[in-house]
Amino acid sequence: MKPASFEYHRAHDVAEVVELLVELGDDAKIIAGGQSLAPMMNFRLARPSALVDVNPVSGLDYIRREGDLLRIGAMTRHRDVEISRDPEVHDGFAVLPRAARWIGHYPIRCRGTVGGSMAHSDPTAEWCLLALLHDASVVVQGPRGQRTVPVAEWFTGFLTTSGEYDEMVVETQFARPRAYGALTEYARRRGDFAISAVGVAFDKVDNRLTDVSVVLGGVAGVPVRATEAEAMLEGSPATPETWVAASRNAAASVNPPSDLNGDGDYRRQLVETLMQRAFVEALAEGARR
Amino acid sequence: MADERTERHFADGQAPPDQIGSRVLRKEDHRLLTGKGRFGSDVDRSRMLHVRVVRSSVAAGTITAIRTEEARAVAGVVDVVTAADLPGDLRIPVRLLVQGVDLSEHLQPVLARDTVRYVGEPVAVVVAEDAYAAEDGAELVDVEVEPDDVFLDARTAPADRIAADFTLGYGDVDAAFDAAAHVVECRFDIGRHTAVPLEPRALVVDYLPGSGDLEIFGATKVPVFNRQVLAGLLEVDPESIRMHAVDAGGGFGVRGEFYPEDFLVPWLARRLRCSLSWVEDRAEHLVAVNHSREQSHQIGVALDDNGFILALRDDIWHDNGAYVRTHGIIVPELTVAMLPGPYRVPAYSGRVHVALTNKTPCGTYRAPGRFEGTTVREQLFDQVAAEIGVDRVELRRRNLLRRDELPHRREINTLGTDMVLDSGDYPGLLERALARARELQWPELVEAARAEGRRVGLGVSMFLEKSGLGPSDTADVEVTGSGRIRVHSGGTSLGQGIETVLAQVVADEFRVDTDLVDVINGDTLLQPYGTGSWASRSTVVAGNAVSGAGKQVVARMLEIASRVLEVSPDDLEVGRGQVQVRGVLDRALSFRDVWRDTQPGSAWLRPEESAGLSARFRFNIEHMTYPYGAHICVVEVDPDTGGVQVLKYLVAYEVGRAVNPTLVEGQLRGGVAQGVGGALLEQFSYDESGQPQATTFMDYLMPTASEVPDVELIVCEDAPADTNALGVRGAGEGGLTGAGAAVASAVSAALDQPSMSALPLTPSRLLQCLRDEAGTHARAANA
Known part of the structure; x- marks a missing residue:
C-alpha cells in the first residue's frame, strides 16, 4: 500500500x-x-x-447564485456546501446542503472537493447524482479555453468523463431550482458508499407534482435518470400512491449489478424503498421552509 | 525519588487499600495516550532494510517459474529470495497439538515451493533500502502459475481434503434420539471473519554482527514459544535470540502467532547480516493473517415431553483454509468440546470434519469455537422453543445446570485437560440479566415498537466460556535498588491492560500502590519461561505466578529484616513501603534498606547465600476454569432495506473476581463490538476462482461507533474460581461469545421467525426473508 x-x-x-x-x-x-x-x-x-x-489555486472555492444557476467552484470542499446557510442556496437548491451530509465521514467532507468528485465520477457519488438531478453543467478549462459540458454528456462510463486529460474542472453549475428535493441512500454502515441512492426534485402546484426529476445511483456504471417514472409523476397528485407506483416503475427500469452487498434484485428493492423515502423527505423538508 | 514517592504514598500513615478489585488507572495509558507507546514499526535501526512479501495472486496451482531479474534491477532492491534459496522444506509446526491427530502433512511452508494454495500465500521476498523500493520490486517478481481447480466448500470435501475428522462426546445419543418425545434439527452456517486489530503485524529484527545473535521486536503474544520455533528452523541456540514483545494495537488471537514472515524476516537478517523491518499493510493483513469462524453445522437435539434435553448431536464442517497453522485443530476441537455449554446434556456427540480449502488458513480469533458453537446451539434452542411451544427463556431455565449440580464433570477432554465445570450459578446469572432488562423496560420497549408495526425483537443467549489454561506460567519479581518492585512476566501487552492487572496483584503482596510496580512483559531474556497472553489466561496464570513470586520476595525481605532488626520474621510485616515490626511502626526498614542489606558484601548476607531480593515462581494449574454469562439485546430490522440496528445490549458475565472492574468492562465492550461485527457485517467472501472479495476496509466491514450499541454491563463476582488462589476466572472473551447468538435471536424475534440460518445477517438476506414471509402470507390469503 x-x-x-x-x-x-x-x-x-x-x-x-x-x-x-x-x-x-x-x-x-x-x-x-x-x-x-x-x-x-x-x-x-x-x-x-x-x-x-491544485490546493494552492485560489478563487475556486465559492458557492454563487446567479439567476436560476447555482455555481459551485471546483475547490469548494463538501463541508462548505453542507454547512451553507445562504438563503440563495436554500431557495431552490436546498437538497444540496442536506445531501452533502451523506458524503463519507467528517474528515472526508473537510478535504474532498466538489470539482474532484465530478472529475472522479463515481456512480454513487452524491455530487454526480445531484448534478444529474439539477441538470448541471460542468465547466472545464484547458489549452483550448473554457467549455461548458451538460451533465448528460459528462459521464461516459464507470469513473470516466468527457473531460480531456489537459482540462481541469473549474466549476459545476446546478440549474432548475425547485422547491422540493431530497437525496436518500442506503449503505450497511454510516458513511460508506451507497449500495443504492435515489434523488428527487420537483415543484408542487395545486398539490400536483411538476417539473419532476428522479435520479438513481448504484444501479449502473453512471448515475441514471428514471425518465419513465418522471413522466408518470409529472402532473400527478402528490400522494403516496403516485410515488409508490412510480418507484416500482423506476426499480423495474434498471438492471443493477450484483456484488457483496446483494444481487441486482436487492438493489432494485432498495431503489423502490429509497425513492419513496425521498418523496416523503422532500415534502417534509419543503414544508418546513 | 522512589523514596519520596514512597513517603508521599504513606504520609497519612495508612497502607494503601487493596489494589485488587479497585479501578486503578491503566499503567500503560500514560505512554500510549501521549504518543510514547513503542510499537513494532517504531523500532528503528541504522541502515535497516525493508522487507516486502510477494504473495500468490492465484488460489490454486503449480508454480512453473518465478522470475526475479526485473525485481533485482529496481534501484534500491538488495535481495530477492524464493523457496529455492531456503535451506530446506521448512514448515511451521503446530503450537497446540490435540486429540493425537497427526497434522504434519498439512503444515504451511514458509515459502511456497511447487504449489500455491491460496491467494496471499508467500512465494518470494524482496529486501530493499526502503519500503517503496521493496514494493516496486515485489510488483516485478514474475510468478508463473499453472492454475488448478479450486476447492472452496468444506461441506463437499473429498477424503484427501480432510485434515482431521473426530468425534467428542459421551452417553448413548442414538438411543436418546430414538426415545425422544421431540427431535429438533437445524442447519446453521457461520461466516468467515477474523480479528482485525488496528495495528497490522510488524517485525523488526536486529542483527548483531559480532555474534550473529538476533533481537526481535514485535512478536507480541507467545514470544518464548516463537523463539523456540525460530531457533529450530534456523538451527541455532534459542538463547542466541532475544524476543521483545512491544506494544501492540490489538491481538485478539491472530497477532503474534508464528507466521511465515516470523521465519523469513529473521532468516533474511542472518543471510544479509543486517537489520530488517517488515510492516504488514492492511491489504496484506486481510489475506495473510489467520482467518477464523467459517463452519457449517447440522445440529439436532432430543427432548422429553417436558422440554428437558436428552441428547445433543452436531455434525460440523470446519473450513480451515489451505493449511494447518500453529493452532492446529483447536478451533474445531473447542467448538465441539464447548458446544453443550452451561446446559445439562445427558448424552452428546459432536463430530467435526476439518476441511482444507483454497482460502487463507485459519486460527483462533477471540472466543474461538465458542462464538461458533454458542451461536449454533442457542439458535437451535430458539428453534426448539418455537417447535415445541415453550418460551425461549423457560426452555433455557429448565436445562441450565443448577448450582447444586456443580462441579460437573463432562467426559470430554479439550486442550489436553479434562472438562470439569467448576462452581457457579448459571440460572441465577440468567435471572439477574433478565431482571436488569426488565428494570430497563426493554420488554415494554419492544412491545410498544411492535404495536407501531416496527420490526423489533429481543434476543437472549446463554453461554459458557473457558479460561486459565495451564499447565503453568512463570513470573519473576524483584525489589530494586530504589525500593521499587519489578515484575518480569510471561504475559504480553496486547492492549488488554495486563501490565496494570499484574501490578495490582503484586502491589497487594507488598502492600503498596501500583505506582511502585514496574511490569516488563514478554522479554525472553528476562522471562525465558513465560507462556504468553492468549485464551483469557493471563490474569489467571500470569496473575497467580506473579502473586506467588511476590509472596516469596516478601518472605525473603522479612527474613533479611529479621536479622537486622533482631526480631522473629513472624513479628514482621510489609506495610507503608517498608518492613515493620507488627504494632511498632517506627521499628522498620524501607524496601531500599532491605535491598542494600542483601547486596554482596553485606554483613547480613550469610556465606554462599545469593544476593538480591528476587524470586521466580512457577504457577501450576490442573484444570481450566469456566466463566459464564448471558447476552440480551434488542434490535430493529428495517423491513424496507433489511438493515439491522442494535438498539440495546446487555452482557452479564461471571468473572469470579474482577482484579480491575474498569478493565473487565473494557474487555466486555470491545467483545460486543467484535461480536456485533461478526453477526452483522464482517465477512471474507471469495469468488468462484478463489479470489478474496473483501481485501480492503471498503468491503470488509468493521463495525464503527455508529453500529456498536451502548452496552449495559453486569460484572458478577458471585462465584470465585476455586482452581486458583486469586479466584479469578478470566474475562477476555465473554463480550464476544454470546453476541452472534443474541443478535440472531433478536433478529429472528423481530422477523417472527423461529430462528435464523446463517451469520452474518446481511440486509439482502433479511430482505429476502421478509419477502418470503410476505409471499407465504399472500399465498395463505389466496388459499
Whole structure:
C-alpha cells in the first residue's frame, strides 16, 4: 500500500494547472482533496506519472447564485456546501446542503472537493447524482479555453468523463431550482458508499407534482435518470400512491449489478424503498421552509 | 525519588487499600495516550532494510517459474529470495497439538515451493533500502502459475481434503434420539471473519554482527514459544535470540502467532547480516493473517415431553483454509468440546470434519469455537422453543445446570485437560440479566415498537466460556535498588491492560500502590519461561505466578529484616513501603534498606547465600476454569432495506473476581463490538476462482461507533474460581461469545421467525426473508 513513484507539481492558478497538464501528458493527474485518488494510488490501482496539486489555486472555492444557476467552484470542499446557510442556496437548491451530509465521514467532507468528485465520477457519488438531478453543467478549462459540458454528456462510463486529460474542472453549475428535493441512500454502515441512492426534485402546484426529476445511483456504471417514472409523476397528485407506483416503475427500469452487498434484485428493492423515502423527505423538508 | 514517592504514598500513615478489585488507572495509558507507546514499526535501526512479501495472486496451482531479474534491477532492491534459496522444506509446526491427530502433512511452508494454495500465500521476498523500493520490486517478481481447480466448500470435501475428522462426546445419543418425545434439527452456517486489530503485524529484527545473535521486536503474544520455533528452523541456540514483545494495537488471537514472515524476516537478517523491518499493510493483513469462524453445522437435539434435553448431536464442517497453522485443530476441537455449554446434556456427540480449502488458513480469533458453537446451539434452542411451544427463556431455565449440580464433570477432554465445570450459578446469572432488562423496560420497549408495526425483537443467549489454561506460567519479581518492585512476566501487552492487572496483584503482596510496580512483559531474556497472553489466561496464570513470586520476595525481605532488626520474621510485616515490626511502626526498614542489606558484601548476607531480593515462581494449574454469562439485546430490522440496528445490549458475565472492574468492562465492550461485527457485517467472501472479495476496509466491514450499541454491563463476582488462589476466572472473551447468538435471536424475534440460518445477517438476506414471509402470507390469503 505504497504508491508507485510519481512526480509532484504544485500549481497556483488554473493557467498553470493547464500548462502543467499539457506538459506532463495524459499520465498526469490533478490532485485536490485526494480522498479518492490517494487510496487508489496506495493500492496501485491508479499510477499517475505525475500529480498536479491544485490546493494552492485560489478563487475556486465559492458557492454563487446567479439567476436560476447555482455555481459551485471546483475547490469548494463538501463541508462548505453542507454547512451553507445562504438563503440563495436554500431557495431552490436546498437538497444540496442536506445531501452533502451523506458524503463519507467528517474528515472526508473537510478535504474532498466538489470539482474532484465530478472529475472522479463515481456512480454513487452524491455530487454526480445531484448534478444529474439539477441538470448541471460542468465547466472545464484547458489549452483550448473554457467549455461548458451538460451533465448528460459528462459521464461516459464507470469513473470516466468527457473531460480531456489537459482540462481541469473549474466549476459545476446546478440549474432548475425547485422547491422540493431530497437525496436518500442506503449503505450497511454510516458513511460508506451507497449500495443504492435515489434523488428527487420537483415543484408542487395545486398539490400536483411538476417539473419532476428522479435520479438513481448504484444501479449502473453512471448515475441514471428514471425518465419513465418522471413522466408518470409529472402532473400527478402528490400522494403516496403516485410515488409508490412510480418507484416500482423506476426499480423495474434498471438492471443493477450484483456484488457483496446483494444481487441486482436487492438493489432494485432498495431503489423502490429509497425513492419513496425521498418523496416523503422532500415534502417534509419543503414544508418546513 | 522512589523514596519520596514512597513517603508521599504513606504520609497519612495508612497502607494503601487493596489494589485488587479497585479501578486503578491503566499503567500503560500514560505512554500510549501521549504518543510514547513503542510499537513494532517504531523500532528503528541504522541502515535497516525493508522487507516486502510477494504473495500468490492465484488460489490454486503449480508454480512453473518465478522470475526475479526485473525485481533485482529496481534501484534500491538488495535481495530477492524464493523457496529455492531456503535451506530446506521448512514448515511451521503446530503450537497446540490435540486429540493425537497427526497434522504434519498439512503444515504451511514458509515459502511456497511447487504449489500455491491460496491467494496471499508467500512465494518470494524482496529486501530493499526502503519500503517503496521493496514494493516496486515485489510488483516485478514474475510468478508463473499453472492454475488448478479450486476447492472452496468444506461441506463437499473429498477424503484427501480432510485434515482431521473426530468425534467428542459421551452417553448413548442414538438411543436418546430414538426415545425422544421431540427431535429438533437445524442447519446453521457461520461466516468467515477474523480479528482485525488496528495495528497490522510488524517485525523488526536486529542483527548483531559480532555474534550473529538476533533481537526481535514485535512478536507480541507467545514470544518464548516463537523463539523456540525460530531457533529450530534456523538451527541455532534459542538463547542466541532475544524476543521483545512491544506494544501492540490489538491481538485478539491472530497477532503474534508464528507466521511465515516470523521465519523469513529473521532468516533474511542472518543471510544479509543486517537489520530488517517488515510492516504488514492492511491489504496484506486481510489475506495473510489467520482467518477464523467459517463452519457449517447440522445440529439436532432430543427432548422429553417436558422440554428437558436428552441428547445433543452436531455434525460440523470446519473450513480451515489451505493449511494447518500453529493452532492446529483447536478451533474445531473447542467448538465441539464447548458446544453443550452451561446446559445439562445427558448424552452428546459432536463430530467435526476439518476441511482444507483454497482460502487463507485459519486460527483462533477471540472466543474461538465458542462464538461458533454458542451461536449454533442457542439458535437451535430458539428453534426448539418455537417447535415445541415453550418460551425461549423457560426452555433455557429448565436445562441450565443448577448450582447444586456443580462441579460437573463432562467426559470430554479439550486442550489436553479434562472438562470439569467448576462452581457457579448459571440460572441465577440468567435471572439477574433478565431482571436488569426488565428494570430497563426493554420488554415494554419492544412491545410498544411492535404495536407501531416496527420490526423489533429481543434476543437472549446463554453461554459458557473457558479460561486459565495451564499447565503453568512463570513470573519473576524483584525489589530494586530504589525500593521499587519489578515484575518480569510471561504475559504480553496486547492492549488488554495486563501490565496494570499484574501490578495490582503484586502491589497487594507488598502492600503498596501500583505506582511502585514496574511490569516488563514478554522479554525472553528476562522471562525465558513465560507462556504468553492468549485464551483469557493471563490474569489467571500470569496473575497467580506473579502473586506467588511476590509472596516469596516478601518472605525473603522479612527474613533479611529479621536479622537486622533482631526480631522473629513472624513479628514482621510489609506495610507503608517498608518492613515493620507488627504494632511498632517506627521499628522498620524501607524496601531500599532491605535491598542494600542483601547486596554482596553485606554483613547480613550469610556465606554462599545469593544476593538480591528476587524470586521466580512457577504457577501450576490442573484444570481450566469456566466463566459464564448471558447476552440480551434488542434490535430493529428495517423491513424496507433489511438493515439491522442494535438498539440495546446487555452482557452479564461471571468473572469470579474482577482484579480491575474498569478493565473487565473494557474487555466486555470491545467483545460486543467484535461480536456485533461478526453477526452483522464482517465477512471474507471469495469468488468462484478463489479470489478474496473483501481485501480492503471498503468491503470488509468493521463495525464503527455508529453500529456498536451502548452496552449495559453486569460484572458478577458471585462465584470465585476455586482452581486458583486469586479466584479469578478470566474475562477476555465473554463480550464476544454470546453476541452472534443474541443478535440472531433478536433478529429472528423481530422477523417472527423461529430462528435464523446463517451469520452474518446481511440486509439482502433479511430482505429476502421478509419477502418470503410476505409471499407465504399472500399465498395463505389466496388459499
